[in-house]
Amino acid sequence: MTAKMMDTSMTMKGMQAMDAPAMGALVEACSACEQACTICADSMMSMDMMGADMMQCLSMCLDCADMSNTMMRLMLRPSGYDMPSMMAMMTACKTMATACADCCTMHAEMSEQCALCAQACMQLAEACEGMMTAMKAMS
Template identity: 55%
Template sequence: MRMMMAGSMAQTMDMAAMQNLMEAASACEQACTMCSNSMMEMDGMARCAAMCSNCADMSNTMMRMMMRPAGMNATVMMASLEACKAMAQACMEECSSHADMSDTCRMCAMACSELVDACDAMMASMR
């Protein structure tokens, strides 16, 4: 995938950071979707389920934006990275509060944490 992207990406983008972000966003989307589905069945977990669904959607959107280099705008990309990071951080905090009672929440919190780190790395590479 890196080779495909390298041919069409602006020289200013850090390809390793982009690849890491796409992988972290994909993993987060999957973990959040699984967590949301699990939490929907549990009493009192509607907030967690909704937050995970939102984070899954945001993760997917971020990943897809990274796959469209021709449409990249630095200002929009930074705002999107900040929003993705904020959503992942909020979801991580929510799921961390349930991590002791649910392996799904624990894995979701870990995936969200990795996405936060990947967003930070991508933003740092763009500054």
């Protein structure tokens, strides 16, 4: 649905159509990552004893949730795309998602939420890479 809406929006404004499947995949991955990171952070907050590494992971999850939401919102406003800015944002989002995945992977054995969060973060990093590849092909 999101990809169809974005494609229609760009066509109505006479913009060059972006890769709708890559855009849709990125928007969906951003949404899933934001949700997973928020749930993971909440789960960590409810733990009785939390060491410094878990505090760092909690903070990383909250930051990644915010980054995911911002990236998603930017993708939903295609009329304002500026190629260099979007590429920089996707690079930052991919970097944040990868860092969060690495952090949550360290706790995956003791927390199912961390394992799922790591998976969602890696899917977001892959979706960012896919969208960047599609955008490079357009230029």
